[in-house]
Amino acid sequence: MNGVRDFESLFEVSGRPLALHAFVVGYEPISESVSVRGGRPGRYLLEPVTAAAVAYDDGWVLLDGGFNLDVVRDEVKRAQHFNYETYTPVVPPGDPLRDGVAGAGLSWDRLAGCAISHAHVDHTGIVPTLPDQVPVVIQRREWEWVSGGAARPQFVVPADLLEAQERIRVIDGDAVLAPGLTALDTSGHTPGHQSFMIELPGRTVVLACDAADLHVNITSRTPCGWTPEPDGDERAQRAIDRLADLAEAGVEVWPGHDPDWVPWAAAMRGEDVTVR
Numbered sequence: 001m002n003g004v005r006d007f008e009s010l011f012e013v014s015g016r017p018l019a020l021h022a023f024v025v026g027y028e029p030i031s032e033s034v035s036v037r038g039g040r041p042g043r044y045l046l047e048p049v050t051a052a053a054v055a056y057d058d059g060w061v062l063l064d065g066g067f068n069l070d071v072v073r074d075e076v077k078r079a080q081h082f083n084y085e086t087y088t089p090v091v092p093p094g095d096p097l098r099d100g101v102a103g104a105g106l107s108w109d110r111l112a113g114c115a116i117s118h119a120h121v122d123h124t125g126i127v128p129t130l131p132d133q134v135p136v137v138i139q140r141r142e143w144e145w146v147s148g149g150a151a152r153p154q155f156v157v158p159a160d161l162l163e164a165q166e167r168i169r170v171i172d173g174d175a176v177l178a179p180g181l182t183a184l185d186t187s188g189h190t191p192g193h194q195s196f197m198i199e200l201p202g203r204t205v206v207l208a209c210d211a212a213d214l215h216v217n218i219t220s221r222t223p224c225g226w227t228p229e230p231d232g233d234e235r236a237q238r239a240i241d242r243l244a245d246l247a248e249a250g251v252e253v254w255p256g257h258d259p260d261w262v263p264w265a266a267a268m269r270g271e272d273v274t275v276r
């Protein structure tokens, strides 16, 4: 399929996850009605854009990659890819993701792989700048959506993924990416959205990503308000029910964009957020 190979092997890390490093790599004003079905269209939240690193003894894995800074900071490209009437990316000075990775003591030489929750602009930006040998995992349905023409109206910068085609590995549904790191099918928000479960020494964390922007999505079992497909609402409901079931079973489920979620709030204050 277009030169994209099926996922062949796990990321090359061994042992178990030792730590999860959580980063806030930008911000975006989002209407409550986009984050929560039935929310108020005129109420805007300044939501953090989040990413994370899972550290192993012999390498690490990146989960999501924020904005493409080359696009955000170029007047012409920004106008091509972002529609100010509906969406505005906000990135602090510098390179927040690379600064966060450095602050966590991780080296890009030891990056074993990257998994992207979904193809929206606030998650794919790092992909074109990753080293050539680093595999990038997304769900097959997501790849088909992007390679089938999703673009600015769908909040996608297609080149982020299409130009990395050689390194894209597709998976179907739940899959073990590395020991103690599992992709969970939480499609609906986009056709192939995935969340990530990380089994740390002392706790298990699920990064919901955009299957739950806010904690209230999980506690009220209310999905996000934006879906691109006719069956998106139904699938988004299944996804939020899956995450809510995990939360009720005692798993920590972290919403993807909640400014009040304690770890993200700490990262927004510039604090190191490392959980083990």
Ligand SMILES: [Zn+2]
Pocket (backbone or CB within 6 Å): 120, 122, 123, 210, 256, 257
């Ligand atoms: Zn997002």
